């Protein structure tokens with residue numbers, strides 16, 4: 001059986017690994033448009049300021065693919081799918097046929113339609129090639145950087161930029177810090193902690209009107225109440241699933257490639273997993289979810305029915321010396337807060353009207369995180 005897996009991220013990797021663990025005969029090919037071995041994408045933010053070893057960065061060394069008879073074709077972009085004839089066309093001019101196809105093509109950074117987005121010096125960080133470009137900018141001595149978007153990724157990136165001696169301004173449209181990961185009380189506490197960080201300015205509840213340029217290069221960011229000087233603008237305003245390639249093959253897409261709980265798309269023998277997939281109207285955009293979906297897709301491609309079970313995948317962040325963890329629903333009829341300002345720790349538990357535990361936030365001391373996560377999982381969608 002020919003199994004074609006498109007994408008070089010964790011969903012693709014996990015699918016290939018799982019297929020091989022279940023079948024000695026399957027012919028497995030991964031096609032990735034990136035030039036690098038599959039790597040741990042979340043590490044990209046840290047790598048703007050740190051050097052990681054290959055073992056820390058790559059999911060597995062090159063030898064793994066040969067040992068497991070996984071044909072890894074890098075620099076291969078899938079350009080077209082013909083689901084009727086089970087044929088794939090690549091940018092290299094090559095074509096391939098499949099018995100089962102997995103689309104694990106991830107997502108891309110959303111760039112809000114702001115005037116000036118096309119200026120030299122406006123970037124986002126999604127792939128290793130973006131990191132290389134960012135490092136070159138930082139090496140050239142960039143000092144003033146504006147980060148558009150104060151979510152988890154924007155904050156992680158800001159920390160790296162501070163380590164590279166940049167003056168960083170984060171602009172976030174929402175009035176609260178990390179609205180998806182903290183409630184208003186916890187956000188207030190964390191904001192106070194972050195407020196003490198040198199060379200970091202956080203501006204919440206503000207939107208960027210336009211990006212100012214001179215001779216095609218970024219020179220500033222215009223807000224309603226003035227301009228912030230900037231030589232580099234990093235856009236970290238959320239992600240959108242890569243659906244174009246599926247849609248061009250008449251596969252049903254919504255915000256993501258629509259899959260059922262077995263990761264099956266609307267096309268026969270075509271599956272999708274990871275950031276590109278939408279299951280029960282949810283696109284997770286999380287590393288653990290992508291890995292889990294890759295594994296589930298592998299089982300189903302081999303005819304073993306295995307369903308994806310909704311899980312409250314947690315959010316974790318460790319920036320500016322503050323550790324955060326949140327999981328589940330961050331609101332409820334009842335809540336219990338334990339806050340120690342001296343120790344810089346907070347534990348907040350949320351309960352529904354029936355006093356059932358539905359979510360948690362931890363700040364500072366995350367030792368209870370695995371226990372709280374286990375108490376919430378699994379819930380069926």
Ligand SMILES: Cc1cc2nc3c(=O)[nH]c(=O)nc-3n(C[C@H](O)[C@H](O)[C@H](O)COP(=O)(O)OP(=O)(O)OC[C@H]3O[C@@H](n4cnc5c(N)ncnc54)[C@H](O)[C@@H]3O)c2cc1C
Nearest residue numbers: 007008009010011033041042078106274275285286287290
């Ligand atoms: C900087 C950064 C930090 C992050 N931090 C966290 C974190 O702390 N916690 C967390 O849970 N998540 C984090 N994430 C999100 C997490 O990395 C993703 O959820 C996860 O990588 C999704 O895996 P995936 O395999 O579905 O897709 P991806 O990792 O995006 O991989 C998709 C692959 O498909 C390739 N591709 C796309 N189109 C084609 C095509 N047509 N042909 C061939 N190949 C194609 C892409 O080049 C890419 O290699 C972070 C992401 C970034 C960018």
